[in-house]
Amino acid sequence: MDLTLRGVVRRFGAVTALAGVDLNVAEGELLTILGPSGSGKTTLLKIVAGFEFPDEGSVRLGATDVTMSPPRSRDVGMVFQNYALFPHLTVAQNVSFPLEMRHVPKAERQRRVAEALALVELAEYGERLPRQLSGGQQQRVALARAIVFNPRLLLLDEPFGALDRKLREVMQLEVRRLQRRLKLTTLFITHDQEEALILSDRIAVMNAGRIEQIGLPGDVYARPTTRFVADFVGESNLLEGTLLDAGAAEVPRFGRVALAADGAQPGTRATLLVRPEALRVGADAAGLANRATGRIVETVFLGLSVKLRMALEGGLELLARLPLRPSEPLPVAEGEEVPIGFSPEDVHVIAHGAR
Amino acid sequence: MAHASARRDPARARERTLLALAAPALIVLAVLFVWPLIRLLSMSVEGGTLAQFEKAALDELYVAVLWDSLEIALIVTVICLVLAYPVAMWIVQAGRLGFILGMFFLLLPFWTSVLVRTYAWMVLLGRNGIINRMLRDWGWIEFPLPLLHNLLGVLIGIVHVMLPYMVIPIYAALLRIDPDLKRAAEGLGAPAWRTFLRVTLPLSLPGVFAGSALVFVITLGFFITPALLGGGRVVMIATLIEQQVREFLDWNFAAALATVLLVVTLAIYALLGRLTGGQGHAAR
Numbered sequence: 001m002d003l004t005l006r007g008v009v010r011r012f013g014a015v016t017a018l019a020g021v022d023l024n025v026a027e028g029e030l031l032t033i034l035g036p037s038g039s040g041k042t043t044l045l046k047i048v049a050g051f052e053f054p055d056e057g058s059v060r061l062g063a064t065d066v067t068m069s070p071p072r073s074r075d076v077g078m079v080f081q082n083y084a085l086f087p088h089l090t091v092a093q094n095v096s097f098p099l100e101m102r103h104v105p106k107a108e109r110q111r112r113v114a115e116a117l118a119l120v121e122l123a124e125y126g127e128r129l130p131r132q133l134s135g136g137q138q139q140r141v142a143l144a145r146a147i148v149f150n151p152r153l154l155l156l157d158e159p160f161g162a163l164d165r166k167l168r169e170v171m172q173l174e175v176r177r178l179q180r181r182l183k184l185t186t187l188f189i190t191h192d193q194e195e196a197l198i199l200s201d202r203i204a205v206m207n208a209g210r211i212e213q214i215g216l217p218g219d220v221y222a223r224p225t226t227r228f229v230a231d232f233v234g235e236s237n238l239l240e241g242t243l244l245d246a247g248a249a250e251v252p253r254f255g256r257v258a259l260a261a262d263g264a265q266p267g268t269r270a271t272l273l274v275r276p277e278a279l280r281v282g283a284d285a286a287g288l289a290n291r292a293t294g295r296i297v298e299t300v301f302l303g304l305s306v307k308l309r310m311a312l313e314g315g316l317e318l319l320a321r322l323p324l325r326p327s328e329p330l331p332v333a334e335g336e337e338v339p340i341g342f343s344p345e346d347v348h349v350i351a352h353g354a355r
Numbered sequence: 356m357a358h359a360s361a362r363r364d365p366a367r368a369r370e371r372t373l374l375a376l377a378a379p380a381l382i383v384l385a386v387l388f389v390w391p392l393i394r395l396l397s398m399s400v401e402g403g404t405l406a407q408f409e410k411a412a413l414d415e416l417y418v419a420v421l422w423d424s425l426e427i428a429l430i431v432t433v434i435c436l437v438l439a440y441p442v443a444m445w446i447v448q449a450g451r452l453g454f455i456l457g458m459f460f461l462l463l464p465f466w467t468s469v470l471v472r473t474y475a476w477m478v479l480l481g482r483n484g485i486i487n488r489m490l491r492d493w494g495w496i497e498f499p500l501p502l503l504h505n506l507l508g509v510l511i512g513i514v515h516v517m518l519p520y521m522v523i524p525i526y527a528a529l530l531r532i533d534p535d536l537k538r539a540a541e542g543l544g545a546p547a548w549r550t551f552l553r554v555t556l557p558l559s560l561p562g563v564f565a566g567s568a569l570v571f572v573i574t575l576g577f578f579i580t581p582a583l584l585g586g587g588r589v590v591m592i593a594t595l596i597e598q599q600v601r602e603f604l605d606w607n608f609a610a611a612l613a614t615v616l617l618v619v620t621l622a623i624y625a626l627l628g629r630l631t632g633g634q635g636h637a638a639r
Contacts, residue, residue: 051538071541084539088557097553101544145543 001062001152001185002027003048008057010043017043018054019209025153028183030176034196035206036232044206045157045189050074061152072101077146078155082162083138085130091117091141092126098149116148117141119178136167143175147182154179154186160195172198193233197221205229222275227350230273235307237279237318239272243351247344253314258289260344271350278346279320281308282331285341294318294340296332306330310340396617399610407611417595421615424592427506427581428574431513432521435570436563438514439521443562444555446522447529457526461519469516473583476512477503480584504586512580520573521566528562529555568627572620592616 003025010018017040025031035041046052048059050071058067066074077098085094092113099109117123120140130138139159146154156175160168176199179186190196196203197217204214205228213220213229224230230238241251245266247259257272285291294310297317301324308320320340322331332338399407411417446457464472479485480502487499502508532555540550578593585594592612599609 049538049542051542071538072544072546074542075544076542078539078542080535080539082533082535084533084535086536086539086554097540097545098543101549149544 002029003153003185003187004058004060005044005048006058006060008044008047008054008059010040010047010052010054016209018047020057021209021211023204023211023214025185025187027185029201030179030184030186030188030199032188032190032196032200032203033206034190034193034203034233036191039206040209041189041191041206042157045155045187048153048187049076049078049155075149075152076155077149077151077153079139079142079146079157079159081158083130083142083159085138085141085145087130089129090126091122091128091130091133094130094141095126095145095148098145102149112148116144119147120144120174135163136171139163139171140174143178147178147184152185154184156186156188158190158192160190160192168195175199197233203233205232207232223348224273224350227271230271230348230350235276235319235321237274237276239274239316241270241272243268243270243349249349253316254292254312255314257347258344259347259349265351269352271352273348273350274318274342274346276307276319276321277305277323278342279318280341281310281320281322282338285339288341289344290347291339291341293337296334296336296338299330299332299334301330308332310338312340395610396614397610398607399614401607401610407608408615410608411611411615417612420590420595421592421619423590424575425619427509427513427589427591428571430510431517431574432567432571434510434514435517435521436567439518439525439566440563442518443522443525443529446526457522461522464516464519469579472516473512473580476508476515476584480508480511503584504588506585506589508584508586509581509589509591512584513574513577516577516580517570517574520569524566524569525559525562528559528565532558564627564630568624571627572624575620575623576616 005023008021033041095113203220205212207228213225239251241249243249249257294312297311298309300307305321310318482499490496540554581591582594596609596612599605
């Protein structure tokens, strides 16, 4: 069922945790709330789950207004950060819990618990206690418990944080597949932008109690509408400057930057975003409209790419990321002076005051 | 190998240091507590006979008193449990102020001696005590209620003394429960009372058992409060033992009764310990 938030405001004394949030999660969609700690995403989650109530605004699940409903009447399945499995109940009893609360007859309960456990590939683990399982298995139990009662909405509260990297990637894809297969409307809360890009149908980036931008992962990454989003999602070079007419901007300590996009008022202050992978270094930079010379300050080897920190003559620092192949040596060395460049198409303009 | 003995094992050395530091206390306990206890217990079988135990087991009076004591201990435990659990829950959820306030009122009685508190109850509960006078002044009763020198008085006094011993372990157990578990239960559709019965209560059982064991065992051997508030009409086993020593100078029989009390106490401890151990294990 779809979830709709309208003008949700939540204050704690003098602190405004949510300053008017509008949001719509379509049926079967996985929408991610991405934001740093303190951005209000946890408060938002609690309001959707019913552990907190908004001071203003409304929360609707499908056609039902649940703004002030207690959690138990919302039919929302939630996977907690630490899974919150009942330690004194077995895996099967944990998964059975929401069904018992809904007075599902015992035979059907057993069948559905078995189904849910099979879905998360833990069919053999029903009689174990949670502490006898690994972190990844515990998370699957939490997931099974959250979906076994066909919830109207699935809430995931940073569920991958406690897992090691390899397992996290496996679980992320598994959750994604399951969510698509069951067509579960899902609200996923995270501070990890990489995770958000991998999992989401759409991403809502939160900052200071507001949603700064909401859109497809590719859009949020390539065309952020605010400086905060550009900075928070992915790695970025942000150049502050002033727009000139005729598709160009003036950036102090760099000079004139040619832009592909046009249309903004000349004289407007703007942030120019150039992703590290859009920077060309060495011979590749020749012929590009925007060029400069930089000294390599630092190289970070990342396996499939190398990250370069470069200081320009004017004092600006830029990040570049170059793809690597195992057979090739690093193309540049620290301390080297190299030409760098980027094409006008790779510059994204965030005009200030144009929000 | 030659070097092994010359090099000192740091863990071993640390153990020795700690033992040396604990020694004074251990010696004091051994000389002033363990040895007299053994002496006392050995008195009960003096002359190589079990006659004293036979007397304790066959005389209806002594069996009845032991039985009464067990009953009083059980009643006190149940009352304390019922009173203490909500208090512990309140302190847990009331936050910092609740903690300070709750602990203050719980620990306040510990700063006054049991004797003083018991006399205070006598002042409150007596025929012409504060409570009876107030009720009469308000015209609620015509004749004073029998609050003192009976089971009721004894129970009130003991419960008052024992309450903190129940609240604190339950509080500690409740505090260890992850608050997300409660949220999870609510989110999964449980009303408050089912969340309590299925999640909070089972997870707090180690505290319940620990508190019950403490209260039951301490009450079983309680002396001052039943002696004073019971006014001779409610006799518990400790009172009986004291009588044997002070009035009849029958040390051997007193020792036998003390041994019985000790054995019963240890048996109950072992039983509850087994329950607590099992629960604590499951709840982790």
